[in-house]
Amino acid sequence: MLALVDCNACFASCESIFRPELRDQAVVIASNNDGCIVARSPKAKALDIPDLIPLFKIRNVLEQHQVHIFSSNYELYGDISSRIMSLLSRFCVDMEVYSIDEAFLDLSGFENLVRRGHDIKKAVWKQQRMPVCVGIAQTKTLAKLANHLAKKSNKLQGVCVLDDLAMWEPVFKKISVSKVWGVGSRLSKHLALLDVLTVQDLRTQPPKRIRKEFGVTLERTVRELNGERCFDLETQPPPKKEIFSSRSFGKKVTCVEELKQSVAAHAVRATEKLRKQKSLAKRVYVMIQTSRFHEHRYNNSASLVLPYPTNDTRIIIRFAQQVCEHLFKSGYLYAKAGVGLFDLSNVHYKQHDFFEPGQSDQAFKLMSLIDTANRRYGKGKMFLAAQGTQQKWAMARSFKSPSYTTRFSDLPIIKI
DNA sequence: TCTGGGGTCCTAGGACCC
DNA sequence: TCTGGGGTCCTAGGACCC
Numbered sequence: 069m070l071a072l073v074d075c076n077a078c079f080a081s082c083e084s085i086f087r088p089e090l091r092d093q094a095v096v097i098a099s100n101n102d103g104c105i106v107a108r109s110p111k112a113k114a115l116d117i118p119d120l121i122p123l124f125k126i127r128n129v130l131e132q133h134q135v136h137i138f139s140s141n142y143e144l145y146g147d148i149s150s151r152i153m154s155l156l157s158r159f160c161v162d163m164e165v166y167s168i169d170e171a172f173l174d175l176s177g178f179e180n181l182v183r184r185g186h187d188i189k190k191a192v193w194k195q196q197r198m199p200v201c202v203g204i205a206q207t208k209t210l211a212k213l214a215n216h217l218a219k220k221s222n223k224l225q226g227v228c229v230l231d232d233l234a235m236w237e238p239v240f241k242k243i244s245v246s247k248v249w250g251v252g253s254r255l256s257k258h259l260a261l262l263d264v265l266t267v268q269d270l271r272t273q274p275p276k277r278i279r280k281e282f283g284v285t286l287e288r289t290v291r292e293l294n295g296e297r298c299f300d301l302e303t304q305p306p307p308k309k310e311i312f313s314s315r316s317f318g319k320k321v322t323c324v325e326e327l328k329q330s331v332a333a334h335a336v337r338a339t340e341k342l343r344k345q346k347s348l349a350k351r352v353y354v355m356i357q358t359s360r361f362h363e364h365r366y367n368n369s370a371s372l373v374l375p376y377p378t379n380d381t382r383i384i385i386r387f388a389q390q391v392c393e394h395l396f397k398s399g400y401l402y403a404k405a406g407v408g409l410f411d412l413s414n415v416h417y418k419q420h421d422f423f424e425p426g427q428s429d430q431a432f433k434l435m436s437l438i439d440t441a442n443r444r445y446g447k448g449k450m451f452l453a454a455q456g457t458q459q460k461w462a463m464a465r466s467f468k469s470p471s472y473t474t475r476f477s478d479l480p481i482i483k484i
Numbered sequence: 485t486c487t488g489g490g491g492t493c494c495t496a497g498g499a500c501c502c
Numbered sequence: 503t504c505t506g507g508g509g510t511c512c513t514a515g516g517a518c519c520c
Contacts, residue, residue, distance in 0.1 A: 098488095099487095099488040099489075100488065100489070101486090101488085102486085103486075103487055103488055104487060104488055106488065106489095120487090120488075121487085122486065122487040123486070123487085124485075124486040124487075125486085125487080127486090140488090142489095166519095166520085167519085167520050168520080169520080170520080249518095249519080250517095250518065250519080251518085252517065252518050252519080253517095253518095254516085254517060254518085255517075255518080283494065283495075284493095284494075285493070285494070285517090285518085308491075308492095309491090309492075309493095310491070310492080311490095311491090312489075312490055312491070313489090313490085314488095314489065314490075315488085315489070315490095316487085316488070316489085359487075360487075361486095361487060371513090403487090404488095406489090406490095
Protein backbone atom coordinates (compact mmCIF):
# COMPACT_ATOMS: atom_id res chain seq x y z
CA MET A 69 0.00 0.00 0.00
CA LEU A 70 1.02 3.60 -0.59
CA ALA A 71 0.61 6.54 1.74
CA LEU A 72 0.39 10.17 0.76
CA VAL A 73 1.52 12.44 3.55
CA ASP A 74 0.56 16.06 2.96
CA CYS A 75 1.26 19.04 5.22
CA ASN A 76 -1.74 21.08 6.26
CA ALA A 77 -1.55 24.70 5.09
CA CYS A 78 2.16 24.12 4.70
CA PHE A 79 3.57 27.66 4.45
CA ALA A 80 1.29 29.05 7.14
CA SER A 81 2.25 26.15 9.39
CA CYS A 82 5.93 26.80 8.71
CA GLU A 83 5.58 30.37 9.94
CA SER A 84 3.79 29.10 13.03
CA ILE A 85 6.67 26.83 14.00
CA PHE A 86 8.68 29.78 15.24
CA ARG A 87 5.71 31.78 16.43
CA PRO A 88 3.37 29.28 18.07
CA GLU A 89 1.00 32.05 19.08
CA LEU A 90 0.01 32.22 15.40
CA ARG A 91 -1.25 28.65 15.50
CA ASP A 92 -4.83 29.60 16.32
CA GLN A 93 -4.93 32.80 14.36
CA ALA A 94 -5.77 33.74 10.80
CA VAL A 95 -2.54 33.74 8.78
CA VAL A 96 -2.02 34.09 5.04
CA ILE A 97 1.15 33.84 2.98
CA ALA A 98 1.58 36.03 -0.08
CA SER A 99 3.45 35.07 -3.24
CA ASN A 100 6.48 36.91 -4.60
CA ASN A 101 5.94 40.66 -4.84
CA ASP A 102 3.02 40.04 -2.49
CA GLY A 103 0.79 39.45 -5.49
CA CYS A 104 -1.49 36.59 -4.51
CA ILE A 105 -2.34 34.54 -1.47
CA VAL A 106 -0.70 31.13 -1.72
CA ALA A 107 -1.41 29.64 1.72
CA ARG A 108 -4.01 30.10 4.46
CA SER A 109 -4.16 28.86 8.01
CA PRO A 110 -7.34 27.03 9.08
CA LYS A 111 -8.63 30.21 10.74
CA ALA A 112 -8.05 32.17 7.55
CA LYS A 113 -9.90 29.50 5.55
CA ALA A 114 -12.76 29.78 8.04
CA LEU A 115 -13.00 33.47 7.14
CA ASP A 116 -13.72 32.37 3.56
CA ILE A 117 -10.55 33.87 2.19
CA PRO A 118 -10.12 32.19 -1.20
CA ASP A 119 -6.88 30.59 -2.37
CA LEU A 120 -4.78 32.38 -5.00
CA ILE A 121 -6.76 35.58 -4.76
CA PRO A 122 -4.85 38.81 -5.48
CA LEU A 123 -3.98 40.47 -2.21
CA PHE A 124 -5.28 43.89 -3.20
CA LYS A 125 -8.77 42.52 -3.76
CA ILE A 126 -9.25 41.46 -0.18
CA ARG A 127 -7.02 43.87 1.65
CA ASN A 128 -10.09 45.23 3.46
CA VAL A 129 -11.23 41.84 4.67
CA LEU A 130 -7.73 41.04 5.88
CA GLU A 131 -7.52 44.29 7.84
CA GLN A 132 -10.98 43.92 9.24
CA HIS A 133 -10.20 40.51 10.72
CA GLN A 134 -6.62 41.40 11.63
CA VAL A 135 -5.23 38.60 9.52
CA HIS A 136 -1.45 38.18 9.73
CA ILE A 137 0.10 38.54 6.31
CA PHE A 138 3.53 37.09 5.52
CA SER A 139 5.61 37.42 2.40
CA SER A 140 6.67 33.97 1.32
CA ASN A 141 10.06 32.73 2.44
CA TYR A 142 10.82 29.76 0.22
CA GLU A 143 14.23 29.16 1.69
CA LEU A 144 12.70 28.59 5.11
CA TYR A 145 9.96 26.34 3.75
CA GLY A 146 12.46 24.30 1.78
CA ASP A 147 14.57 23.79 4.86
CA ILE A 148 11.64 22.65 7.00
CA SER A 149 10.46 20.44 4.19
CA SER A 150 13.72 18.56 3.92
CA ARG A 151 13.74 17.89 7.66
CA ILE A 152 10.21 16.50 7.48
CA MET A 153 11.08 14.35 4.48
CA SER A 154 14.04 12.85 6.25
CA LEU A 155 11.82 12.03 9.21
CA LEU A 156 9.22 10.42 6.94
CA SER A 157 11.83 8.24 5.27
CA ARG A 158 12.21 6.38 8.58
CA PHE A 159 8.62 5.16 8.36
CA CYS A 160 8.73 3.28 5.09
CA VAL A 161 10.79 1.10 2.80
CA ASP A 162 10.76 3.58 -0.05
CA MET A 163 9.48 7.04 -0.68
CA GLU A 164 8.99 9.72 -3.30
CA VAL A 165 9.23 13.38 -2.39
CA TYR A 166 6.43 14.64 -4.59
CA SER A 167 6.45 18.35 -3.78
CA ILE A 168 7.62 20.69 -1.09
CA ASP A 169 4.81 19.57 1.20
CA GLU A 170 3.92 16.05 0.03
CA ALA A 171 5.50 12.63 -0.11
CA PHE A 172 4.38 9.19 -1.24
CA LEU A 173 5.51 6.41 1.13
CA ASP A 174 5.67 2.75 0.24
CA LEU A 175 4.15 0.91 3.21
CA SER A 176 4.48 -2.59 1.78
CA GLY A 177 4.73 -5.15 4.53
CA PHE A 178 3.12 -3.10 7.27
CA GLU A 179 -0.04 -4.47 8.78
CA ASN A 180 -2.13 -2.11 10.86
CA LEU A 181 -2.20 0.76 8.41
CA VAL A 182 -4.54 3.03 10.33
CA ARG A 183 -2.21 2.77 13.27
CA ARG A 184 0.81 3.37 11.03
CA GLY A 185 -0.82 6.49 9.62
CA HIS A 186 -1.43 7.88 13.06
CA ASP A 187 2.13 7.08 14.11
CA ILE A 188 3.43 9.09 11.17
CA LYS A 189 1.10 11.97 11.89
CA LYS A 190 2.06 12.06 15.56
CA ALA A 191 5.79 11.86 14.89
CA VAL A 192 5.78 14.74 12.41
CA TRP A 193 3.84 16.88 14.84
CA LYS A 194 5.98 15.96 17.81
CA GLN A 195 9.34 16.40 16.13
CA GLN A 196 8.72 19.15 13.60
CA ARG A 197 5.51 20.80 14.78
CA MET A 198 3.95 20.31 11.38
CA PRO A 199 0.33 19.12 11.11
CA VAL A 200 -0.13 16.55 8.34
CA CYS A 201 -2.84 14.31 6.94
CA VAL A 202 -2.21 10.78 5.72
CA GLY A 203 -4.08 8.99 2.92
CA ILE A 204 -3.38 5.31 2.36
CA ALA A 205 -4.46 3.17 -0.59
CA GLN A 206 -3.33 0.81 -3.31
CA THR A 207 -2.39 3.45 -5.92
CA LYS A 208 -1.13 7.01 -6.00
CA THR A 209 -4.43 8.35 -7.33
CA LEU A 210 -6.37 6.59 -4.57
CA ALA A 211 -3.88 7.71 -1.91
CA LYS A 212 -4.41 11.26 -3.08
CA LEU A 213 -8.13 10.80 -2.79
CA ALA A 214 -7.73 9.23 0.65
CA ASN A 215 -5.72 12.24 1.73
CA HIS A 216 -8.44 14.54 0.50
CA LEU A 217 -10.95 12.61 2.61
CA ALA A 218 -8.65 12.71 5.62
CA LYS A 219 -8.48 16.49 5.32
CA LYS A 220 -12.22 16.96 4.94
CA SER A 221 -13.59 14.59 7.54
CA ASN A 222 -13.31 15.28 11.26
CA LYS A 223 -14.26 11.73 12.04
CA LEU A 224 -11.13 10.32 10.41
CA GLN A 225 -8.78 12.46 12.50
CA GLY A 226 -6.36 13.05 9.69
CA VAL A 227 -5.82 9.48 8.55
CA CYS A 228 -7.83 7.67 5.87
CA VAL A 229 -7.21 4.16 4.58
CA LEU A 230 -9.02 3.21 1.36
CA ASP A 231 -8.68 -0.55 1.31
CA ASP A 232 -12.09 -2.05 0.59
CA LEU A 233 -13.11 0.09 -2.38
CA ALA A 234 -16.62 -1.32 -2.65
CA MET A 235 -17.29 -0.12 0.87
CA TRP A 236 -16.35 3.43 -0.07
CA GLU A 237 -18.61 3.65 -3.11
CA PRO A 238 -21.30 5.71 -1.35
CA VAL A 239 -18.57 8.24 -0.54
CA PHE A 240 -17.18 8.20 -4.09
CA LYS A 241 -20.66 9.07 -5.30
CA LYS A 242 -20.58 12.28 -3.31
CA ILE A 243 -17.16 13.58 -4.35
CA SER A 244 -16.87 15.73 -7.44
CA VAL A 245 -14.73 14.31 -10.21
CA SER A 246 -12.70 17.51 -10.15
CA LYS A 247 -11.12 16.36 -6.86
CA VAL A 248 -9.42 13.49 -8.65
CA TRP A 249 -5.67 13.90 -9.17
CA GLY A 250 -5.21 14.68 -12.85
CA VAL A 251 -8.67 16.06 -13.47
CA GLY A 252 -8.61 19.84 -13.71
CA SER A 253 -11.25 22.37 -14.59
CA ARG A 254 -11.20 21.75 -18.35
CA LEU A 255 -11.45 18.00 -18.06
CA SER A 256 -14.23 18.31 -15.48
CA LYS A 257 -16.28 20.35 -17.91
CA HIS A 258 -15.64 17.94 -20.73
CA LEU A 259 -16.54 14.98 -18.50
CA ALA A 260 -19.72 16.68 -17.37
CA LEU A 261 -20.94 16.61 -20.96
CA LEU A 262 -20.82 12.81 -20.72
CA ASP A 263 -22.60 12.87 -17.36
CA VAL A 264 -19.44 11.93 -15.54
CA LEU A 265 -19.78 14.09 -12.46
CA THR A 266 -18.47 12.16 -9.48
CA VAL A 267 -15.48 10.02 -8.59
CA GLN A 268 -17.73 6.98 -8.82
CA ASP A 269 -18.89 8.00 -12.31
CA LEU A 270 -15.30 8.16 -13.49
CA ARG A 271 -14.28 4.92 -11.78
CA THR A 272 -16.94 2.99 -13.62
CA GLN A 273 -16.13 4.28 -17.11
CA PRO A 274 -14.66 1.74 -19.52
CA PRO A 275 -10.94 2.64 -19.69
CA LYS A 276 -10.83 2.10 -23.45
CA ARG A 277 -13.59 4.60 -24.04
CA ILE A 278 -11.82 7.15 -21.84
CA ARG A 279 -8.61 6.62 -23.75
CA LYS A 280 -10.33 7.24 -27.04
CA GLU A 281 -12.08 10.37 -25.87
CA PHE A 282 -9.47 11.88 -23.52
CA GLY A 283 -6.12 10.21 -24.05
CA VAL A 284 -3.86 7.85 -22.26
CA THR A 285 -3.34 9.87 -19.08
CA LEU A 286 -6.96 9.88 -18.02
CA GLU A 287 -7.23 6.21 -18.90
CA ARG A 288 -4.49 5.52 -16.39
CA THR A 289 -6.31 7.62 -13.84
CA VAL A 290 -9.44 5.51 -14.28
CA ARG A 291 -7.44 2.32 -13.84
CA GLU A 292 -5.75 3.73 -10.74
CA LEU A 293 -9.14 4.59 -9.25
CA ASN A 294 -9.89 0.88 -9.46
CA GLY A 295 -6.74 -0.15 -7.68
CA GLU A 296 -4.55 -0.91 -10.68
CA ARG A 297 -1.15 0.75 -10.38
CA CYS A 298 -0.23 2.82 -13.41
CA PHE A 299 1.91 5.53 -11.82
CA ASP A 300 5.02 4.18 -10.15
CA LEU A 301 6.74 5.50 -7.09
CA GLU A 302 9.67 7.57 -8.28
CA THR A 303 12.07 7.11 -5.43
CA GLN A 304 14.91 8.87 -7.14
CA PRO A 305 13.39 11.80 -8.93
CA PRO A 306 14.74 11.90 -12.47
CA PRO A 307 16.69 15.02 -13.40
CA LYS A 308 14.53 17.88 -14.61
CA LYS A 309 13.83 17.93 -18.31
CA GLU A 310 13.13 21.64 -18.39
CA ILE A 311 14.35 24.34 -16.05
CA PHE A 312 12.61 27.67 -15.68
CA SER A 313 13.15 30.93 -13.99
CA SER A 314 10.44 33.50 -14.38
CA ARG A 315 8.84 36.17 -12.29
CA SER A 316 6.56 39.14 -12.42
CA PHE A 317 8.22 42.49 -11.94
CA GLY A 318 7.43 44.52 -8.87
CA LYS A 319 7.32 47.54 -11.15
CA LYS A 320 6.46 47.54 -14.84
CA VAL A 321 9.33 47.72 -17.28
CA THR A 322 9.33 49.67 -20.54
CA CYS A 323 12.84 49.73 -21.95
CA VAL A 324 14.74 46.92 -23.57
CA GLU A 325 17.79 47.39 -21.38
CA GLU A 326 15.84 46.79 -18.20
CA LEU A 327 14.19 43.78 -19.75
CA LYS A 328 17.55 42.38 -20.78
CA GLN A 329 18.82 42.90 -17.25
CA SER A 330 16.03 40.80 -15.84
CA VAL A 331 16.48 38.16 -18.54
CA ALA A 332 20.14 37.96 -17.56
CA ALA A 333 19.20 37.48 -13.92
CA HIS A 334 16.80 34.69 -14.86
CA ALA A 335 19.45 33.12 -17.06
CA VAL A 336 21.82 33.08 -14.08
CA ARG A 337 19.23 31.47 -11.81
CA ALA A 338 18.26 28.86 -14.36
CA THR A 339 21.88 28.03 -15.10
CA GLU A 340 22.58 27.59 -11.39
CA LYS A 341 19.81 25.00 -11.21
CA LEU A 342 21.17 23.40 -14.37
CA ARG A 343 24.62 22.97 -12.88
CA LYS A 344 23.20 21.69 -9.63
CA GLN A 345 21.69 18.73 -11.41
CA LYS A 346 24.82 18.32 -13.53
CA SER A 347 23.16 18.91 -16.86
CA LEU A 348 23.84 20.81 -20.05
CA ALA A 349 21.22 22.72 -22.00
CA LYS A 350 20.87 22.70 -25.74
CA ARG A 351 18.12 25.25 -26.08
CA VAL A 352 17.36 28.51 -24.39
CA TYR A 353 13.85 29.90 -24.26
CA VAL A 354 12.79 33.42 -23.41
CA MET A 355 9.36 34.82 -22.81
CA ILE A 356 8.22 38.36 -22.13
CA GLN A 357 4.71 39.45 -21.23
CA THR A 358 2.65 42.47 -20.47
CA SER A 359 0.00 42.18 -17.79
CA ARG A 360 -2.84 39.80 -18.59
CA PHE A 361 -5.19 42.37 -17.14
CA HIS A 362 -3.98 45.28 -19.16
CA GLU A 363 -5.81 46.27 -22.35
CA HIS A 364 -2.69 46.90 -24.36
CA ARG A 365 -1.27 43.39 -24.41
CA TYR A 366 1.78 41.80 -25.97
CA ASN A 367 3.05 38.32 -25.16
CA ASN A 368 5.80 36.63 -27.02
CA SER A 369 8.33 33.91 -26.60
CA ALA A 370 10.90 32.08 -28.65
CA SER A 371 13.61 29.56 -28.21
CA LEU A 372 17.01 29.25 -29.76
CA VAL A 373 19.26 26.25 -30.20
CA LEU A 374 22.58 26.87 -28.51
CA PRO A 375 25.64 26.14 -30.63
CA TYR A 376 26.53 23.25 -28.32
CA PRO A 377 25.21 21.81 -25.05
CA THR A 378 26.44 24.04 -22.29
CA ASN A 379 26.08 25.12 -18.68
CA ASP A 380 28.16 28.23 -19.22
CA THR A 381 26.38 31.21 -17.72
CA ARG A 382 28.00 33.71 -20.07
CA ILE A 383 26.87 31.87 -23.17
CA ILE A 384 23.35 31.36 -21.88
CA ILE A 385 22.99 35.00 -20.84
CA ARG A 386 24.24 36.16 -24.18
CA PHE A 387 21.82 34.04 -26.17
CA ALA A 388 18.91 34.74 -23.86
CA GLN A 389 19.46 38.47 -24.21
CA GLN A 390 19.69 38.14 -27.94
CA VAL A 391 16.34 36.39 -28.09
CA CYS A 392 14.97 39.03 -25.74
CA GLU A 393 16.03 41.78 -28.16
CA HIS A 394 14.23 40.03 -30.99
CA LEU A 395 11.07 39.70 -28.95
CA PHE A 396 11.07 43.21 -27.58
CA LYS A 397 8.65 45.75 -28.94
CA SER A 398 8.67 49.23 -27.58
CA GLY A 399 5.54 50.95 -26.30
CA TYR A 400 4.47 48.24 -23.90
CA LEU A 401 4.47 47.94 -20.13
CA TYR A 402 6.17 44.64 -19.46
CA ALA A 403 5.02 42.78 -16.36
CA LYS A 404 6.90 39.52 -16.53
CA ALA A 405 9.90 37.84 -18.07
CA GLY A 406 11.33 34.37 -17.92
CA VAL A 407 14.09 32.13 -19.16
CA GLY A 408 13.80 28.40 -19.76
CA LEU A 409 16.46 25.83 -20.49
CA PHE A 410 15.34 22.93 -22.67
CA ASP A 411 16.75 19.79 -24.24
CA LEU A 412 18.84 19.02 -21.20
CA SER A 413 21.44 16.31 -21.23
CA ASN A 414 23.86 14.84 -18.79
CA VAL A 415 27.22 16.56 -18.34
CA HIS A 416 28.91 13.38 -19.46
CA TYR A 417 27.03 13.64 -22.72
CA LYS A 418 29.55 12.95 -25.44
CA GLN A 419 29.13 13.88 -28.99
CA HIS A 420 32.41 14.43 -30.67
CA ASP A 421 31.30 17.28 -32.84
CA PHE A 422 30.19 19.44 -29.97
CA PHE A 423 32.43 21.50 -27.76
CA GLU A 424 33.17 20.22 -24.31
CA PRO A 425 32.14 22.49 -21.44
CA GLY A 426 35.76 23.38 -20.76
CA GLN A 427 36.20 24.71 -24.27
CA SER A 428 33.81 27.55 -23.90
CA ASP A 429 36.53 30.13 -24.54
CA GLN A 430 36.87 28.95 -28.10
CA ALA A 431 33.15 28.99 -28.49
CA PHE A 432 33.00 32.41 -27.00
CA LYS A 433 35.45 33.73 -29.58
CA LEU A 434 33.24 32.36 -32.27
CA MET A 435 30.23 34.08 -30.73
CA SER A 436 32.15 37.33 -30.99
CA LEU A 437 32.73 36.68 -34.66
CA ILE A 438 29.05 36.13 -35.16
CA ASP A 439 28.37 39.33 -33.31
CA THR A 440 30.76 41.19 -35.53
CA ALA A 441 29.02 39.79 -38.57
CA ASN A 442 25.67 40.84 -37.19
CA ARG A 443 26.88 44.36 -36.72
CA ARG A 444 28.52 44.52 -40.10
CA TYR A 445 25.70 43.05 -42.15
CA GLY A 446 22.65 44.32 -40.37
CA LYS A 447 21.07 44.25 -37.02
CA GLY A 448 18.67 41.53 -36.02
CA LYS A 449 20.16 39.01 -38.39
CA MET A 450 22.03 36.00 -37.28
CA PHE A 451 24.89 34.89 -39.44
CA LEU A 452 26.66 31.64 -39.58
CA ALA A 453 30.33 31.76 -38.82
CA ALA A 454 32.35 28.99 -40.32
CA GLN A 455 36.07 28.73 -40.27
CA GLY A 456 38.73 26.09 -40.66
CA THR A 457 38.75 23.86 -37.63
CA GLN A 458 36.50 20.91 -37.25
CA GLN A 459 35.01 22.20 -34.07
CA LYS A 460 34.03 25.46 -35.56
CA TRP A 461 32.51 23.66 -38.46
CA ALA A 462 30.61 21.60 -35.97
CA MET A 463 29.14 24.74 -34.54
CA ALA A 464 28.35 25.90 -37.99
CA ARG A 465 26.43 22.73 -38.65
CA SER A 466 24.32 23.15 -35.60
CA PHE A 467 23.35 26.59 -36.80
CA LYS A 468 22.45 25.29 -40.20
CA SER A 469 19.32 23.66 -38.93
CA PRO A 470 16.75 26.41 -38.46
CA SER A 471 17.95 27.25 -35.01
CA TYR A 472 15.41 29.86 -34.33
CA THR A 473 11.76 29.01 -34.15
CA THR A 474 9.54 30.30 -36.92
CA ARG A 475 9.81 33.89 -35.85
CA PHE A 476 13.49 33.75 -36.68
CA SER A 477 13.47 31.84 -39.93
CA ASP A 478 15.35 32.77 -43.08
CA LEU A 479 18.72 33.34 -41.53
CA PRO A 480 21.34 34.02 -44.16
CA ILE A 481 24.35 31.80 -44.05
CA ILE A 482 27.69 33.30 -44.90
CA LYS A 483 31.34 32.59 -44.40
CA ILE A 484 33.48 34.98 -42.45
C1' DT B 485 -1.76 51.05 -8.04
C1' DC B 486 -1.75 45.87 -7.09
C1' DT B 487 -3.35 39.69 -10.38
C1' DG B 488 2.38 33.36 -8.57
C1' DG B 489 6.32 30.55 -10.07
C1' DG B 490 7.46 26.83 -11.18
C1' DG B 491 7.13 22.04 -13.52
C1' DT B 492 5.41 17.56 -16.54
C1' DC B 493 3.25 15.06 -20.18
C1' DC B 494 0.67 14.59 -24.31
C1' DT B 495 -0.87 15.65 -28.98
C1' DA B 496 -1.55 17.84 -33.42
C1' DG B 497 0.44 19.19 -37.27
C1' DG B 498 4.32 20.83 -40.08
C1' DA B 499 8.85 19.72 -42.05
C1' DC B 500 11.56 16.58 -44.00
C1' DC B 501 13.13 12.27 -45.94
C1' DC B 502 13.06 8.24 -48.83
C1' DT C 503 -7.51 15.83 -64.48
C1' DC C 504 -3.76 14.80 -62.04
C1' DT C 505 -0.64 16.37 -58.35
C1' DG C 506 2.59 9.43 -53.48
C1' DG C 507 2.59 8.05 -48.98
C1' DG C 508 4.41 6.62 -44.86
C1' DG C 509 7.64 7.33 -41.07
C1' DT C 510 9.99 10.28 -37.97
C1' DC C 511 11.41 14.34 -35.84
C1' DC C 512 10.41 18.77 -34.10
C1' DT C 513 7.69 22.47 -32.19
C1' DA C 514 3.85 24.88 -30.26
C1' DG C 515 0.44 24.70 -27.31
C1' DG C 516 -2.98 22.66 -24.20
C1' DA C 517 -3.93 20.64 -19.85
C1' DC C 518 -2.66 19.37 -15.58
C1' DC C 519 -0.06 19.50 -11.01
C1' DC C 520 1.67 21.90 -6.51
